[in-house]
Amino acid sequence: MKIRETKTLKQEKGAGRDKALKEEKRLNRDKITLMVFLVPAIVMLAGVSIVPTIYLVNTSFTSWELSDVHSNVYVGFYNYLDLMRDSRFWHSLGLAFYFMGGTTGLQLLIGLILAILLNMKLRGIQILRSISVIPMVLPPVVVGMIWWILYSPTVGPIHYYINAIISPFGLKMKPILSIRQTAMLGVIISDVWEWTPFVTLVLLATLQSLPQEPYESALIDGASKLQVFVYITLPMLKPAMLLVFLLRAMESVKVFPKIYVMTAGGPGKATETVNYYAFLKGLTYLEVGYASAMVVIMFAIIIIFSIVLCSFLSRQIMIG
Amino acid sequence: MLSRFRSKLLLVVLGITVILCAVPMWTSAQVPSTALDGRYEGVRLNVILMNHPSTTLIRRFVPEFEKATGMKVNMELLGQKDLFQKEELELSGMTGAYDVMHFSMIYRAKWLEAGWVAALDPLINDSSVTDSEVLDLGDFKVAPLNSLKGKDGIMYGLPMFDDTTLLCFRKSIFEDLGLTPPNTFYQLMETSENIRVNTNRPAIILRGQRGQGLNIFIWPTFLRGFGGKFFEDFPNDDFTPVLNSSEAKYAAEFYANLIQKYAPEGCVNFNWEDTKTSFMRGAGAMIIDAYMFAGDFEDPSLSEVAGDVGYTLVPRGPYGRFPAIAMHGMMIPKTAKKKNAAWQFIQWALSYDVQLKSALEGPRAAVTKVSVMQNEDYLAKYDFGYGEYKWAPVAVKSLNMALSYYRPLFFRKWFEVGDGVGIALQEVIAGDKSADTAMEEVNQEILRIIEKAGLPMGK
Numbered sequence: 001m002k003i004r005e006t007k008t009l010k011q012e013k014g015a016g017r018d019k020a021l022k023e024e025k026r027l028n029r030d031k032i033t034l035m036v037f038l039v040p041a042i043v044m045l046a047g048v049s050i051v052p053t054i055y056l057v058n059t060s061f062t063s064w065e066l067s068d069v070h071s072n073v074y075v076g077f078y079n080y081l082d083l084m085r086d087s088r089f090w091h092s093l094g095l096a097f098y099f100m101g102g103t104t105g106l107q108l109l110i111g112l113i114l115a116i117l118l119n120m121k122l123r124g125i126q127i128l129r130s131i132s133v134i135p136m137v138l139p140p141v142v143v144g145m146i147w148w149i150l151y152s153p154t155v156g157p158i159h160y161y162i163n164a165i166i167s168p169f170g171l172k173m174k175p176i177l178s179i180r181q182t183a184m185l186g187v188i189i190s191d192v193w194e195w196t197p198f199v200t201l202v203l204l205a206t207l208q209s210l211p212q213e214p215y216e217s218a219l220i221d222g223a224s225k226l227q228v229f230v231y232i233t234l235p236m237l238k239p240a241m242l243l244v245f246l247l248r249a250m251e252s253v254k255v256f257p258k259i260y261v262m263t264a265g266g267p268g269k270a271t272e273t274v275n276y277y278a279f280l281k282g283l284t285y286l287e288v289g290y291a292s293a294m295v296v297i298m299f300a301i302i303i304i305f306s307i308v309l310c311s312f313l314s315r316q317i318m319i320g
Numbered sequence: 321m322l323s324r325f326r327s328k329l330l331l332v333v334l335g336i337t338v339i340l341c342a343v344p345m346w347t348s349a350q351v352p353s354t355a356l357d358g359r360y361e362g363v364r365l366n367v368i369l370m371n372h373p374s375t376t377l378i379r380r381f382v383p384e385f386e387k388a389t390g391m392k393v394n395m396e397l398l399g400q401k402d403l404f405q406k407e408e409l410e411l412s413g414m415t416g417a418y419d420v421m422h423f424s425m426i427y428r429a430k431w432l433e434a435g436w437v438a439a440l441d442p443l444i445n446d447s448s449v450t451d452s453e454v455l456d457l458g459d460f461k462v463a464p465l466n467s468l469k470g471k472d473g474i475m476y477g478l479p480m481f482d483d484t485t486l487l488c489f490r491k492s493i494f495e496d497l498g499l500t501p502p503n504t505f506y507q508l509m510e511t512s513e514n515i516r517v518n519t520n521r522p523a524i525i526l527r528g529q530r531g532q533g534l535n536i537f538i539w540p541t542f543l544r545g546f547g548g549k550f551f552e553d554f555p556n557d558d559f560t561p562v563l564n565s566s567e568a569k570y571a572a573e574f575y576a577n578l579i580q581k582y583a584p585e586g587c588v589n590f591n592w593e594d595t596k597t598s599f600m601r602g603a604g605a606m607i608i609d610a611y612m613f614a615g616d617f618e619d620p621s622l623s624e625v626a627g628d629v630g631y632t633l634v635p636r637g638p639y640g641r642f643p644a645i646a647m648h649g650m651m652i653p654k655t656a657k658k659k660n661a662a663w664q665f666i667q668w669a670l671s672y673d674v675q676l677k678s679a680l681e682g683p684r685a686a687v688t689k690v691s692v693m694q695n696e697d698y699l700a701k702y703d704f705g706y707g708e709y710k711w712a713p714v715a716v717k718s719l720n721m722a723l724s725y726y727r728p729l730f731f732r733k734w735f736e737v738g739d740g741v742g743i744a745l746q747e748v749i750a751g752d753k754s755a756d757t758a759m760e761e762v763n764q765e766i767l768r769i770i771e772k773a774g775l776p777m778g779k
Contacts, residue, residue, distance in 0.1 A: 270752070
């Protein structure tokens with residue numbers, strides 16, 4: 001009896017091992033299949049992002065000028081050292097971050113207000129939601145042209161109507177894009193107009209997915225609307241706000257089409273961000289080595305900034 | 321009687337046949353004979369040029385060229401800034417995508433040094449590809465022709481349109497105020513003040529936007545007029561920058577004052593399109609800008625000032641009168657695969673017939689063939705101005721007196737230098753910096769550029 005039982009146990013053990021082996025083989029086959037489907041995507045990703053990035057970094061160590069075939073020689077860190085001495089580069093970098101801070105901050109503030117308003121249950125709210133996304137779908141060049149016309153002191157309505165109001169008091173509005181103090185502000189406003197709908201949509205979607213129980217409890221506890229907003233809505237919105245801040249910050253620091261169309265970097269260098277300066281150096285003066293070094297520094301700063309923000313975001317989500 | 325009728329009928333039919341046969345010959349007379357034998361049948365030419373009245377008009381006649389030669393011409397016209405960027409990327413990438421390209425004297429030094437442009441002399445001297453009657457090299461204006469030659473004297477491009485600057489003024493405003501057009505810089509300032517005070521309107525329109533082809537196309541008139549210069553001795557290869565001289569600083573301050581006090585709002589950002597349309601709208605009493613704008617100023621369908629404009633030379637300073645000069649033409653890139661076919665197109669596009677036809681269909685005031693400028697129909701059409709302020713004779717005078725190194729373009733770092741000076745000048749115009757500070761800073765910046773490029777300084 002025992003021997004028969006042992007034989008049966010062995011048979012059962014053997015059968016189990018076979019099953020496990022078969023399972024393992026199946027899993028390995030699945031892994032191979034997965035790799036086969038993933039490899040093209042990985043190759044394409046490497047081709048369009050990693051390889052050009054490596055090439056860019058490589059070029060940044062050369063003195064390459066496109067108009068001089070003999071200039072593609074390695075110069076080590078010469079371009080980077082030269083950049084350290086280039087006050088125009090540091091000025092343009094500062095402007096890029098000024099633009100990023102101004103535009104992202106305003107988009108978050110206005111986007112939040114709009115999201116709260118569009119979350120109301122009102123008749124016709126769907127139409128308003130649809131209309132609000134129009135600026136977002138326009139190409140940046142078109143946005144730049146629209147605002148250039150709006151700001152124009154000769155044909156634009158802003159200048160005309162504001163002067164009509166203030167001129168009886170002996171005041172006169174100066175053209176926004178013609179003076180250093182307001183030119184960048186003018187570009188920031190155009191960017192805020194374009195991208196606030198994106199922020200609004202993300203925050204609106206988050207608002208609509210928030211659980212209702214905290215609100216019901218707050219209502220029962222007699223909390224005011226302001227208290228509900230500050231102590232319930234805002235904390236629950238924080239992860240979404242951080243995410244949208246990260247996305248917009250990374251995007252806005254690379255601003256180019258609006259500056260190209262509206263101010264060409266002027267007046268003087270008042271709107272010459274690092275992207276525009278790199279464009280001039282690389283594509284107008286054809287100094288691609290130097291321009292590459294500029295872009296690599298910018299790239300490194302954005303990476304560090306993104307890592308810091310992402311880790312902060314993850315911590316906030318975990319705490320939430 | 322019947323036989324007499326038949327003879328007359330035969331004569332009429334023969335006559336009509338001869339005329340019909342002659343028409344294609346007349347149409348293709350402007351096409352080089354070297355392109356009419358069918359050897360270019362089916363050839364596709366890619367042409368890229370600046371978007372300009374002359375090129376938009378040439379494009380209108382391209383179907384005639386295509387019909388006569390059997391070629392297919394794909395002609396792309398771009399704005400100045402975008403054009404040169406695209407061209408340089410194509411040339412540096414040696415794509416061979418274009419057979420005929422726009423060639424400006426501004427780029428001559430850089431492109432020739434880079435070895436991007438094909439020499440035209442071998443084509444000119446080859447009678448199997450050149451119709452000397454259509455080309456008629458001797459009929460081109462001398463200065464434009466020479467401006468597209470290399471230091472070696474070899475021809476690299478043929479001129480399509482030239483440019484200089486004139487002072488254009490509103491006849492009615494000047495007559496009402498009893499003014500005469502200013503001849504000196506100080507008279508210009510006084511006249512501007514007079515107009516501003518008496519009409520409460522902007523007096524002068526000038527380019528303010530930064531750029532070697534924008535405010536730095538106009539400002540050297542004042543720089544040189546006040547005795548300043550860009551480099552110590554440019555034509556003789558001494559690239560020591562001298563923009564921090566008292567003359568240069570004064571010229572910057574003078575130009576900025578004109579714009580700040582007497583120009584329309586927003587002039588600090590005006591490019592040439594803005595200055596042209598502002599004057600056409602009647603926004604200013606005077607403008608110093610391209611002479612070829614006259615065609616637009618005098619077009620009643622576009623301009624509110626048509627028929628009310630006088631033309632004179634740009635004002636002079638204590639050190640002389642310095643109108644601007646610029647030259648644009650066509651060239652064949654070294655990487656072009658169809659050089660002979662491209663050369664047929666260039667001969668045709670710059671021929672007397674096409675230049676005259678486009679000038680008469682116009683507006684295309686800027687032509688490069690002397691015989692076109694002397695043509696009666698051309699002179700009748702471009703009979704702009706009045707009395708001693710007529711456009712054509714003033715323009716010819718201005719072109720003849722212009723210095724070839726009005727802007728020191730003929731070295732490969734000009735763009736960076738010119739743009740840098742343009743930025744500094746715009747900062748002065750906008751009131752961000754004093755002329756003293758801006759010129760000192762830009763001089764240092766240019767010194768850095770020249771040192772880095774290894775260009776010679778001092779003797």
